[in-house]
């Protein structure tokens with residue numbers, strides 16, 4: 001370029017006998033809204049004290065605890081507190097998992113702010129406070145906070161603090177986006193997989209360029225759960241703990257939206273026909289990507305990482321790596337239940353399914369081909385008891401007539417297995433997997449994922465078998481368990 005300019009200038013000298021120096025080719029863009037010279041890049045040092053917060057674990061007018069994202073709080077300084085706790089959460093009906101949290105929630109509360117706002121953050125490590133009802137979940141430990149929305153020294157702001165300590169720091173939001181926050185204490189993988197993450201939504205300084213009727217947050221994440229080797233129980237149900245081996249091998253047991261297996265199927269997000277919906281979608285991972293899709297509509301706008309400068313139009317699916325996010329906007333064309341899924345269907349079948357619905361309670365029949373059960377009830381008391389127990393303990397991994405989940409579709413199970421085989425299996429799957437050829441073959445088919453022993457008594461086992469027999473006596477496809485209500 002420079003060479004060409006000089007050449008043509010030299011040529012011009014012969015003709016005109018005068019030549020001014022070439023104009024600078026890249027003028028400084030003074031109007032660039034990402035001009036770093038105008039950003040606040042000098043946050044004050046973090047402060048660590050041994051003063052302990054008490055009372056609420058999460059505080060701040062800019063925080064939202066569920067999918068219904070609150071409107072922007074106009075204050076230019078957002079004071080937020082997110083204390084870390086260890087607690088039991090229910091990641092699927094009956095699956096009580098020993099989690100680590102920000103603000104006592106998984107995912108942690110969503111923070112909403114605007115470019116130019118200051119976040120004034122404080123956090124007490126309260127992992128040493130006892131969890132009601134459980135002797136021991138996991139020992140108190142160091143935790144930290146890493147905000148992807150901040151531009152700060154990680155060694156200063158993101159340092160780990162001990163149980164009982166409090167860290168405070170502040171930073172200014174320089175870029176719009178939907179940003180992840182998470183614990184950054186080693187092993188980071190374990191801290192994220194145990195529940196320590198959330199979203200910080202930063203609106204552009206001038207707001208979003210479109211108007212919408214509904215705004216919701218959808219956070220996808222994986223869980224890697226196994227029954228507690230010490231066989232602890234919570235309210236009579238087995239306690240689940242982090243499965244470190246599955247975690248290392250990226251083999252989640254649950255992949256969910258907003259912390260709960262099929263949670264937004266049980267409680268759909270509301271919208272009306274003709275409305276425009278904006279979803280703030282964050283894929284936490286820690287190790288899987290998400291192919292986020294909504295059945296029945298097309299994303300009119302996709303803003304990658306939540307920044308309207310990164311716009312795509314007319315997208316069917318948006319691919320999100322670990323900690324990537326997007327704002328997606330779409331119309332609800334007509335009455336119906338629009339199904340949010342991770343279109344990596346192996347992930348969807350682990351619970352990454354939700355609904356945006358024009359009906360408060362969508363009629364179950366409409367959803368059949370999407371793994372959503374309808375109801376029908378046996379009359380035999382054992383079979384009834386079996387059905388109820390099945391709905392609360394087994395649906396996380398099994399369907400009846402809706403295909404494989406983590407475990408096999410149990411439609412027809414009483415025909416393909418003898419009563420004695422089922423009784424032995426339910427009593428001790430681990431024993432059967434050692435001795436029985438059919439069980440071994442099944443295990444292979446299910447990626448060597450053994451069914452956890454459900455600690456069932458003989459009476460219960462009889463009830464399950466009675467229920468399976470009742471199902472298989474019904475016309476195909478009519479007997480389905482109801483999703484457990486809770």
Ligand SMILES: [Cu+2]
Nearest residue numbers: 143183185191
């Ligand atoms: Cu942590």
